[in-house]
Amino acid sequence: MRNIFVLVGKELRLYFISPIAYVVAMVFLAVSDFLFYNQIRFYSGLSMQMMQMQGNMPELNIHESVFRPSLMNMSIILILIMPLLTMRLFAEEKKGRTNELLMTSPITITEIVLGKFIAVMVVYLLLLVLSLHLPFVLSVAVPISWSPLFASYLGLFLMGGVFLSMGLFASALTDNQIIAAVISFGILIGLWMVSPSGHNAGDSAFKEVAGYLSLMSHLDGFVKGLISTRGVTYFISMTCLGLFMTHRVVESDRWK
Amino acid sequence: MISVNQLGKRYGDIVAIDDVSFTLSKGEVLAFLGPNGAGKTTTMRILTCFMPATSGTASVAGFDVFEDAMEVKRRIGYLPETPPLYPEMTVSEYLIFVAKLKGLPRRDQPSGLKNALEKCGLGDVSGRMIGNLSKGFRQRVGLAQALIHNPEVLILDEPTVGLDPRQIIEIRELIKSLGGEHTIILSTHILPEATAVCQKVVIISGGRIVAVDSQEGLSSRIRKSEKISLHLRKFDELTIKKILAISGVMAVNDQVNSKENESYGRFIVESELGIDVRERLAQTVVESGWGLLEMKPLTISLEDVFLKLTTEEKPVDNH
Numbered sequence: 001m002r003n004i005f006v007l008v009g010k011e012l013r014l015y016f017i018s019p020i021a022y023v024v025a026m027v028f029l030a031v032s033d034f035l036f037y038n039q040i041r042f043y044s045g046l047s048m049q050m051m052q053m054q055g056n057m058p059e060l061n062i063h064e065s066v067f068r069p070s071l072m073n074m075s076i077i078l079i080l081i082m083p084l085l086t087m088r089l090f091a092e093e094k095k096g097r098t099n100e101l102l103m104t105s106p107i108t109i110t111e112i113v114l115g116k117f118i119a120v121m122v123v124y125l126l127l128l129v130l131s132l133h134l135p136f137v138l139s140v141a142v143p144i145s146w147s148p149l150f151a152s153y154l155g156l157f158l159m160g161g162v163f164l165s166m167g168l169f170a171s172a173l174t175d176n177q178i179i180a181a182v183i184s185f186g187i188l189i190g191l192w193m194v195s196p197s198g199h200n201a202g203d204s205a206f207k208e209v210a211g212y213l214s215l216m217s218h219l220d221g222f223v224k225g226l227i228s229t230r231g232v233t234y235f236i237s238m239t240c241l242g243l244f245m246t247h248r249v250v251e252s253d254r255w256k
Numbered sequence: 257m258i259s260v261n262q263l264g265k266r267y268g269d270i271v272a273i274d275d276v277s278f279t280l281s282k283g284e285v286l287a288f289l290g291p292n293g294a295g296k297t298t299t300m301r302i303l304t305c306f307m308p309a310t311s312g313t314a315s316v317a318g319f320d321v322f323e324d325a326m327e328v329k330r331r332i333g334y335l336p337e338t339p340p341l342y343p344e345m346t347v348s349e350y351l352i353f354v355a356k357l358k359g360l361p362r363r364d365q366p367s368g369l370k371n372a373l374e375k376c377g378l379g380d381v382s383g384r385m386i387g388n389l390s391k392g393f394r395q396r397v398g399l400a401q402a403l404i405h406n407p408e409v410l411i412l413d414e415p416t417v418g419l420d421p422r423q424i425i426e427i428r429e430l431i432k433s434l435g436g437e438h439t440i441i442l443s444t445h446i447l448p449e450a451t452a453v454c455q456k457v458v459i460i461s462g463g464r465i466v467a468v469d470s471q472e473g474l475s476s477r478i479r480k481s482e483k484i485s486l487h488l489r490k491f492d493e494l495t496i497k498k499i500l501a502i503s504g505v506m507a508v509n510d511q512v513n514s515k516e517n518e519s520y521g522r523f524i525v526e527s528e529l530g531i532d533v534r535e536r537l538a539q540t541v542v543e544s545g546w547g548l549l550e551m552k553p554l555t556i557s558l559e560d561v562f563l564k565l566t567t568e569e570k571p572v573d574n575h
Binding site for chain 2: 003006007009010013014017018096097098099100101102103104105106107108254255256
């Protein structure tokens with residue numbers, strides 16, 4: 001357990017003494033802020049129209065029309081930037097030969113994998129916390145319902161676990177950071193896309209399986225404000241799968 | 257302290273090491289000598305539990321490297337071929353990280369750091385970023401990293417590579433001073449290094465051990481006499497007798513001139529260790545009017561022995 005935190009400390013240090021964490025956070029926040037701003041513009045235009053029509057606004061709800069699309073946008077941005085956070089975790093160690101230090105120190109492979117995963121989760125959590133400035137700023141002008149927002153952020157956090165564990169797996173496969181990033185893009189976009197292709201397919205069994213595998217459909221439930229055991233189970237089991245595969249790959253490197 | 261028994265490692269069809277066995281008792285310093293690709297690094301990687309062997313066993317401090325890897329890892333300080341450094345970290349930051357990783361208790365960390373910095377001459381650069389250090393300093397940081405938790409066993413893969421001559425001497429002195437307290441295995445392809453530092457030398461080639469010897473054994477194997485190559489324009493039956501009469505000369509070998517015309521008139525004069533007979537030899541040759549064409553000392557260097565031991569086919573006779 002202590003070993004894990006030694007490694008977490010080192011990884012966090014490396015994230016924050018190099019520009020990676022800052023650049024990723026800046027790009028993430030800039031793009032999601034911009035998309036959020038667009039969403040608000042659209043929403044305020046819509047409210048104007050509604051007001052002119054003197055209608056009561058049954059469907060116009062700030063969570064549904066601003067946060068839901070914004071958070072879905074945010075998850076797309078995450079797919080694009082998460083691999084950049086994870087790509088270095090194992091690939092860099094292999095390239096710099098520092099894996100020889102880790103593997104000959106009294107620390108188990110499980111501890112190494114978990115240490116790296118927890119460190120990158122902390123960075124991710126920080127990104128999410130920073131992005132909370134959007135609802136806070138908006139809450140000054142408009143009353144916001146915080147509970148669906150909480151569910152949405154929980155969903156994003158759990159989904160991040162899947163992104164990062166898959167990225168960790170991709171990084172363990174190679175000593176080249178770019179290859180690691182491309183592989184994790186592939187895995188994440190694949191998991192994201194399963195659902196649309198499932199909807200198009202006529203076969204209902206395939207549709208059901210694909211629907212269950214899809215990250216997007218599960219996240220959508222959370223973003224709607226629904227915390228389901230189905231979703232939580234899905235995210236956590238996918239994360240464990242990613243970590244397990246990482247462990248296997250790191251272990252198998254020793255035997256080559 | 258360390259015992260290696262019929263260790264073998266294969267990568268697919270390639271045999272990296274085969275039937276490697278040796279033992280090392282506490283406080284001894286052992287050198288692994290061999291050309292590049294001989295299997296030095298592979299053996300070290302197995303001993304440090306970086307990779308498992310395909311056959312045979314090895315144990316460090318009584319713990320099997322495969323069964324009790326954690327216990328072995330706790331007792332080993334390892335400097336790999338490429339020092340495992342994080343260029344973004346400062347020297348002391350890095351060393352403290354390694355100390356924690358090796359499980360050094362928190363209260364021992366400051367003294368461990370101070371010790372390692374001092375021993376490796378890193379005091380002045382402790383606050384600098386590793387990425388900005390020269391190769392020699394990085395190598396020293398690598399060495400400090402292996403020392404920081406004061407391990408019983410040190411395994412150093414080519415510890416003096418990339419250092420300037422003064423630093424090489426410093427590091428050798430350091431390793432020498434560490435012997436006794438620590439059990440050390442180091443690999444090198446520089447022979448004087450092995451004899452300068454180590455009590456025991458293992459020469460390995462093509463994955464097999466070709467010689468295990470003590471330092472004295474190796475140097476006596478290397479040098480038994482001084483040899484001088486002599487080239488005369490003409491000579492007679494008295495030549496050998498006359499040369500043998502010079503005090504200090506042990507033997508004259510004229511075999512080299514019997515075969516081909518090319519080496520006609522060539523002799524090898526062997527004399528006792530430490531006696532230079534060249535002056536007397538030249539005098540004799542000139543007085544007898546044999547026509548001295550060439551006279552040069554043949555130094556049988558460590559490298560020659562090394563080459564002889566590590567080359568499969570007989571080396572070309574260059575006398």
